[in-house]
Amino acid sequence: MTRRVAEELAKKQREISVAEFFEKNRHLLGFDNPTKALLTVVKEAVDNSLDACEEAGILPDILVSIKDLGEDRFRVVVQDNGPGIVKEQIPKIFGKLLYGSKFGVGKQSRGQQGIGISAAVLYAQLTTGKPAVIYSRTSPDRPVRLFHLRIDTGKNEPVIVKEEETDRFVREHGIRIELELLGKYVRRRQSVDEYVKETAVVNPHARLKYRAPDGKEFVFERTADQLPVRPKPIKPHPYGVELGVLERMARFTSARSVSSFLTGEFCRVGKGAAEEICRLAGIKPSSKPQELDHDQLTRLWKSMQKVKLMKPPLNCLSPIGEDLLIKGIKKEFGPEFVVAVSRPPSVYRGNPFQIECAMGYGGDIKTEEAVIMRFANKVPLLYQASACAMTKAIQKINWSSYGISQQSGMPTGPLVIAVHMASVWIPYTSESKEAIANYPEIIKEIKLAVQECARKVGAYIRGKKRLMEKAMRKSLFEKYIPELAEFLSLITGEDKNKIKSGLENYLRGVESDEGGSGDRKTGEENSE
Amino acid sequence: MTRRVAEELAKKQREISVAEFFEKNRHLLGFDNPTKALLTVVKEAVDNSLDACEEAGILPDILVSIKDLGEDRFRVVVQDNGPGIVKEQIPKIFGKLLYGSKFGVGKQSRGQQGIGISAAVLYAQLTTGKPAVIYSRTSPDRPVRLFHLRIDTGKNEPVIVKEEETDRFVREHGIRIELELLGKYVRRRQSVDEYVKETAVVNPHARLKYRAPDGKEFVFERTADQLPVRPKPIKPHPYGVELGVLERMARFTSARSVSSFLTGEFCRVGKGAAEEICRLAGIKPSSKPQELDHDQLTRLWKSMQKVKLMKPPLNCLSPIGEDLLIKGIKKEFGPEFVVAVSRPPSVYRGNPFQIECAMGYGGDIKTEEAVIMRFANKVPLLYQASACAMTKAIQKINWSSYGISQQSGMPTGPLVIAVHMASVWIPYTSESKEAIANYPEIIKEIKLAVQECARKVGAYIRGKKRLMEKAMRKSLFEKYIPELAEFLSLITGEDKNKIKSGLENYLRGVESDEGGSGDRKTGEENSE
Amino acid sequence: MTKAEAEIEKLGKKILNEIREGKNPSMEVPIRSLGTIRYDENKRCLVLEKKIAKRYFFNVSHIRKFVQTVAVAALSKELIEMGKTSHLRDVYYRLVRTIPGTNIDLVDDQSETDRCIEDLELMTGKLREELHINAKKSGSVVGNVVIKDQGDVIDWSALGSGGWSIPSNVENIEFKKVDADYVIYMEKESVWERLHEDRVWKKLNCIIMCSLGQTTRGIRRLLQRLNKEHGLPILVLVDFDPWGYYIYSVLKYGSINLAHLSEKLCVKNAKFLGITADDIERYNLKKHFIRLKDRDIKRIDELLNYPWFKGKKVWERQLNMMKKFKAKVEIQSLSSRGLTFISERYLPEKIKNEDWLD
């Protein structure tokens, strides 16, 4: 009986395409609801555009346009001045999930896994049935290629509905994508508006033009004319590699010896270090890596963790930089005081990362609670704030020691806090890329960066408070002088105005001579 | 220049295997940290075992054993008495992600997408490099098949390290899986212990034997000898289908006419309804579905939403049932009062679902805050309580109206609350299946179920309180009687003791006659 | 047996009968609340409408008050029998104790026994003084008056700097000689000492009387008797703040708690001498403003709703000015014009011009 059941069950087994999987699980990719879906689509397209421009060494100039078609339908257009995409690759990049150039290459970029933009295409197709429209031009002397694309979800493969040359797309090079989807437009926080604004803050080298569904147009001009340093790809660092990954690498390497395997496929492993690892593991450096058995690999892996190695190289990171952060905050928020800190790079699980923080205080900022902006590889994070390592780190700080009060853990007052994490691999809590996972190493670095900024803001606030106190003190004295003069005149018969001017003289003297005793607590009278 | 960049970029594009993707994103599948990883591995194996047994009509008898191997390594063994798996399918089921029998078949089951158990195998391989060991026997007269399996993550394909017949596996039929992995064992909430206990609560038809890493053994015997009703698979309901899905279905259907397409591939669409849909959409019922253009399909889809149809059939659901819920709570918690409610099935996005709630109060329950247990298709949810629709629903309830006080939204007191959602498709917030997404329809049903239980518990508490109050009232009267007697005696000269016994007589009379006026507020005196 | 004693016994026997008949023992208490008290335009004071609430022994929310009331009745009966009087506070202390073998205090707060005494006054129809229970003793008086009290002849004009200490019960005072044109009654003993030091009573031929804050029952009765029996106008000198105006209001029109006794306690032709908003203007007292608190402002609005102030332009003007100033002015602020300004200018001028409010 059970045999028959087993056979029946066997018949039902089948392979599931990843597109099918994500179609059912769209919330994993940030399409939980119409509001968020609209934002996610814009975000995926803009992130790709920024990445492509920077990769090609072009100062980004990006247009985002959202048109309200009624009945909850929107047409989203994102157009960039990037290098474009060769026509052979266009279908797969936009029409196949898990297809991309950035997966596991050890380089900092906005996109990571080749899911985002194709997921947007999938969502558009699912909700309106309309194919994605892609224009691409790789050079002014080349024609514009136009594609209408669908995704065959059963197979996770692109279906080309239409392909042709056109001259409708006018820029010299770049990509233009048009998607039609069900969505909902809101103006509050967690909106497209907010996303574009925050993107401008941390990408001051980009020019962004944004046409909102209500017809309003915003242009965020460049404040920096230099591209950020291009991040370099890196090989894995031995401290971050897992045993399973090591086994796979050893099996598929083309290296002839363990020694060259170690020096060739990992960063920061020189010849000396490789031999040291082999010695510790009791393995000949000349053995073939492909022939190591499980026990040998386990020993090798353990030794790799023990040997002292340099941290991974950090030119794989592209931080925003303190200057640009300050510029960004100044431009968008007009604070009276602004400070930024780029921490030295650090490492979690073998992945280099770097935390930056900028803080603006007062001026045009009129908030009662601090505004927290979170960024990962220059992309704003708008959802799931409470689950994010950045929020956690901010809440763990004792803000009162910087003269800032705290409400349910969050700092209050006219304060804008921007935290940025740059990394080869951002550990999101979910594929919708909304919050950073709570690794202790990351939280620690965030705390340090935020605290450093907070210290400076605190010092500023204290200084301001001191000035105010000084002014208040003077005004206090001035208010009491006529009173004292009057009473003293009653007692002594001396002219009231003479006493007054005597006291005023003293006050002027104290003012010009801060070292004078009048301004401080001079006596030792007991306070009750 | 840009053309060259575009070409360079094109060279880097590649397809990413889903195994590779999840290896990097293991937190998406519940392997965030060693503690959770250990739990997730056990959970995936036990869920599969329970599903298989129920599918085959076998009362489950499952062994879970965790051995501490030192250095944070654990060997997890899960063995069932299910139907087993035919040898051809074993490699794919355990060695390939997104391979399974339950994806999108419209039937309630614990597993859904063929990711869980192969992810566990992937995690074990990644952290210890050890292959998974699988025993399978489909019938007492068949040999036991033993497999040692690895996953080729680059291809997402199984690698058979070893395959042989053996007699070491003694049960008549079933599966035994052995995995070695890095993990951490804890005893507190969110532990394997808790998972097994809660599983026993909602699966009273299963016998569970659990050997903890510290050597302790727990046996949860059956309290029900009948299998739950077997859920039937259902076809999609028109209300739940999305335009994109409809387009795909129409393109690939074998139906010759739109009419037979609608009646054949959807549930609850009879001939009349199909014609009504076509009429509304302005499409001939005899048109070929494969030839409908985008506009026609859009009209068809809109009409499908408008036509009045029966709810989807509900025999696709397998609730636990009020009786078994009560039994489960009684057995594991020993409350003095217990109540359970199975709501009638409801529908979200075309997916039938059903909410059940059980509540235990007092007795052996000594907690200060209510213990909340969440279940989805009979699987305990231990993580991300705060993100879960069940928690949200519980927090939205005004508990004070049931005589239960609330702290930061959660009910307090000696209370155990179990909420179960049964559905063909549970909308988890993430693939690690820890929390249910906040669909309004679902939250509403949960609220109704919990409120119905809370009403009954509230009535019980009130009854109990009334009894206590009555006793207190009597004792209050008794305390004041000598006082009144003394003062009245002073005024009237009557004997103190006579007055006393007169009053005591009255009190006795009131007690035996609850209808008397003494026990209630008799007058209309203004309260100040 | 006095009438009061008989009434108490009647109450006790009614309860006793109910117990004998197996009924829930009860008493009928006239309700004193905003709903049952109204301003009688003819009598020109607050009066209590008869409305009854039943209070039961076997009722959780009544039992405590029930027993307290019976306890107060028992105590009153004892006092009458002994021919002694006792104080509100004594009554409280007599009843304050923990019921043996329990953790229940028969009385927690003097307000409870005070309330029971009022209940008893209403149920028996007898004055508190007839129940032999006195209120607080407070206050001093001087003036060209000779009284006889408990056999002593007392000359209020020959009592040095202290004056006569007013007892809590003035029912038995006999006026031998009253050679005064009016009474100035003030809320502050320090003002009284000021006026006495300045011999104002002699110069203006009046009686000066003070209490400490709120007017005690003894003082109210003394004022009423001087007014009724000797036709002396009563001039009230209080602060320009809602509490001062309230003192005047109670003295003249009665209070909610004692509405049932208005006839016996109200001084119907008391006049308000000061401080008025006009005084503030005239004597330039604005610099002595003390800011009012929110609860003071609220109190003003309550006063504005009193039926004897409402719609009376002269009063509304005063109270609205107070609201406008958002400040109070104390009598003593007059001292800033000179220590004896009050004695030598303020009072003589105002009285000569009959510059008071009514």
Add this chain to the structure above:
Amino acid sequence: MTKAEAEIEKLGKKILNEIREGKNPSMEVPIRSLGTIRYDENKRCLVLEKKIAKRYFFNVSHIRKFVQTVAVAALSKELIEMGKTSHLRDVYYRLVRTIPGTNIDLVDDQSETDRCIEDLELMTGKLREELHINAKKSGSVVGNVVIKDQGDVIDWSALGSGGWSIPSNVENIEFKKVDADYVIYMEKESVWERLHEDRVWKKLNCIIMCSLGQTTRGIRRLLQRLNKEHGLPILVLVDFDPWGYYIYSVLKYGSINLAHLSEKLCVKNAKFLGITADDIERYNLKKHFIRLKDRDIKRIDELLNYPWFKGKKVWERQLNMMKKFKAKVEIQSLSSRGLTFISERYLPEKIKNEDWLD
């Protein structure tokens, strides 16, 4: 010019000179705190050790008090010049106002001016009374005493039910006849009316005197004068609770605030008449226990640390019993033994047996 006036002028001129010299104006204020006050075993009262704090005008945390003190000095000088007296409360009201053009009130609370007056007493070395500032008026007295005050001859035995109202300043009273063996001083006016109604002062040939709660300065001076000038023992009758015992303590040994005046205010051979723990046992008053609150218990511990109670078995016993009972007993609880029990049994017995604490 009186000596006090001269002292005030001296203070003013010192400040004026500092201003002329371009210095930060200052005054030297003797510190009154637990650190500078000690119990003098020989003198048997609290005394103040001289320790000075400088108070500056140009100092944010001093300025307010500085101006307040000068203001009080100016006021006192005015009073002296006019030959008038004023009250603590008057002084407060004289200074209470908002500084023009600001939102600063010169004084917020009477405690501030009270404190400044004490400072002025200390800086000038003059008694408050010499500065012409009086405290509260409160209290009544009867007994076989004849005094002369402001030209009036007053017989304390012929004042009806009210008695003589004690003024705030008794410095100028002249005792014509004192025919009494001792004074019974009590904290409650209701007890006083009880004793007066029962003619205790006549039967026991004594003076009975009461205040309302804490003992005023006028009463303390009156008691001291009767004690010093006429050798009358002072018997103190208060509740069995920490506050009652504190009244006795202050009367006899002084208080921290007025430690500098102990010599002039303390009644060094006052005796504690009751209520004692032994009274409670003897007269079976336990059933009238009123539970103490936590702050009461804390107060007992403070009393136990007073140098004149600490180590004195007789007092430690009382206070420890109070802690043991965790309850207080009010004087009035004696009424439960009969309304006149206090007059007819309790006082005569205790006094006859000299059953008091010292």
